[in-house]
Amino acid sequence: MSLEAIKFNKSNPANVTVEVLDQLLLPYTTKYIPIHSIDDGYRVIKTMQVRGAPAIAIVGSLSVLLEIQLLQKESFTKSQWYYNLSNWNDVRSRFQDRLAFLLSSRPTAVNLSNALKEISTTLNKSDNIKAFDRSLFEFVKRLINDDLSNNKKMGDNGAKFLLDTLEKEGFKDEFAVLTICNTGSLATSGYGTALGVIRSLWEDSKTKSYPTNIKKKAKTTENSQSKMVHVYPLETRPYNQGSRLTAYELVQEQIPATLITDSSVAYRIQTSPVPIKAAFVGADRIVRNGDTANKIGTFQLAILCKQFGIKFFVVAPNTTIDNITQTGEDIIVEERHADEFRHVTGTAIDLNTNKPVLNEKEEPVSAKVGISPPQINVWNPAFDITTHAFIDGIVTEKGVFTKNADGEFELDKLF
Ligand SMILES: CSC[C@H]1O[C@H](OP(=O)(O)O)[C@H](O)[C@@H]1O
Numbered sequence: 440m441s442l443e444a445i446k447f448n449k450s451n452p453a454n455v456t457v458e459v460l461d462q463l464l465l466p467y468t469t470k471y472i473p474i475h476s477i478d479d480g481y482r483v484i485k486t487m488q489v490r491g492a493p494a495i496a497i498v499g500s501l502s503v504l505l506e507i508q509l510l511q512k513e514s515f516t517k518s519q520w521y522y523n524l525s526n527w528n529d530v531r532s533r534f535q536d537r538l539a540f541l542l543s544s545r546p547t548a549v550n551l552s553n554a555l556k557e558i559s560t561t562l563n564k565s566d567n568i569k570a571f572d573r574s575l576f577e578f579v580k581r582l583i584n585d586d587l588s589n590n591k592k593m594g595d596n597g598a599k600f601l602l603d604t605l606e607k608e609g610f611k612d613e614f615a616v617l618t619i620c621n622t623g624s625l626a627t628s629g630y631g632t633a634l635g636v637i638r639s640l641w642e643d644s645k646t647k648s649y650p651t652n653i654k655k656k657a658k659t660t661e662n663s664q665s666k667m668v669h670v671y672p673l674e675t676r677p678y679n680q681g682s683r684l685t686a687y688e689l690v691q692e693q694i695p696a697t698l699i700t701d702s703s704v705a706y707r708i709q710t711s712p713v714p715i716k717a718a719f720v721g722a723d724r725i726v727r728n729g730d731t732a733n734k735i736g737t738f739q740l741a742i743l744c745k746q747f748g749i750k751f752f753v754v755a756p757n758t759t760i761d762n763i764t765q766t767g768e769d770i771i772v773e774e775r776h777a778d779e780f781r782h783v784t785g786t787a788i789d790l791n792t793n794k795p796v797l798n799e800k801e802e803p804v805s806a807k808v809g810i811s812p813p814q815i816n817v818w819n820p821a822f823d824i825t826t827h828a829f830i831d832g833i834v835t836e837k838g839v840f841t842k843n844a845d846g847e848f849e850l851d852k853l854f
Pocket residue numbers: 490491492493619620621622623626627632633680720721722723733734735821
């Protein structure tokens with residue numbers, strides 16, 4: 440089982456517990472943080488201890504469930520003053536404010552907004568706190584289960600679509616793929632979106648026994664089918680989801696990969712020992728015409744793919760669809776704090792041994808290093824917008840959507 444970003448213990452539906460993996464400490468430290476309320480949910484999402492559009496929606500929804508269960512514990516209610524528990528309508532009104540607060544944690548990823556809209560509707564329909572608790576428990580359970588099953592479907596849909604496309608083109612060799620940011624088990628309930636496709640491609644490759652030789656120009660013309668033999672994850676500055684998280688998942692599962700800098704993509708495409716045939720990226724928001732908000736760096740990756748004739752796929756479940764917004768021009772792009780760019784946060788490495796510096800408990804020590812003058816202005820958008828002209832396919836659990844003869848996506852089945 441790949442790494443769990445979220446541990447949800449639902450053995451007692453009336454008293455669930457939630458822990459989330461602190462992704463700021465990966466890859467050297469595996470530490471889980473307990474979540475007890477909406478405040479905790481907001482904090483771990485805002486600080487990006489938990490990140491990834493689907494994971495954000497799941498943790499946000501779980502934090503609402505935890506808060507409603509707190510309001511049924513005398514140990515908590517005897518000291519809280521925010522909710523007037525003698526008046527359900529008042530509780531509901533306060534809860535709507537709390538949902539709006541939670542939504543403000545990260546505005547671009549639509550998954551959280553979609554989930555909180557459903558929770559708000561459930562809240563309005565609930566006659567009392569226990570009814571809301573029960574409905575919310577079922578919603579969150581479904582959200583997690585659907586995310587996991589959808590990721591496996593997307594993985595297989597995307598892998599099959601690429602392999603079939605390559606076969607139609609008569610390509611029967613080994614190939615590599617590119618990916619940016621982290622879209623794996625650390626960004627979802629498991630398996631991942633774009634990284635899920637890569638997992639499915641790797642599972643397919645393992646069924647094809649002909650020799651894999653990445654060092655030399657692959658000689659596999661006698662083979663019946665192409666196979667993915669290597670992954671190039673981009674480090675994904677400035678938060679380094681690629682180098683810290685995706686590389687971690689790939690190493691854990693022994694999927695052959697070479698980490699590359701964001702600035703080396705064109706040169707890597709030009710010099711890769713095996714041809715790079717596709718890029719798979721995640722999404723934080725896909726709008727009606729297919730324009731997609733995703734991690735900063737995605738748009739330029741798409742431009743490079745078009746330049747080199749490499750297929751560019753966005754991989755996302757229906758929970759990432761924004762069926763209201765028409766084009767990418769209307770997507771709000773979150774800007775992160777300048778110091779997240781001026782500083783690099785990681786694990787301290789001993790200059791003599793090249794191993795992690797350990798504290799008195801033998802735990803790796805986190806560290807932050809400055810890499811620019813404190814006074815320099817910084818522009819630090821968390822996302823960019825890839826216009827649909829640069830997207831060859833949108834991989835979903837319902838199949839792979841491609842553009843019509845007019846170069847337009849028809850995504851109505853997803854709305
Ligand atoms: C399946 S994760 C989708 C999306 O979320 C990531 O952003 P962040 O790490 O800032 O939460 C990245 O854009 C992924 O592609």
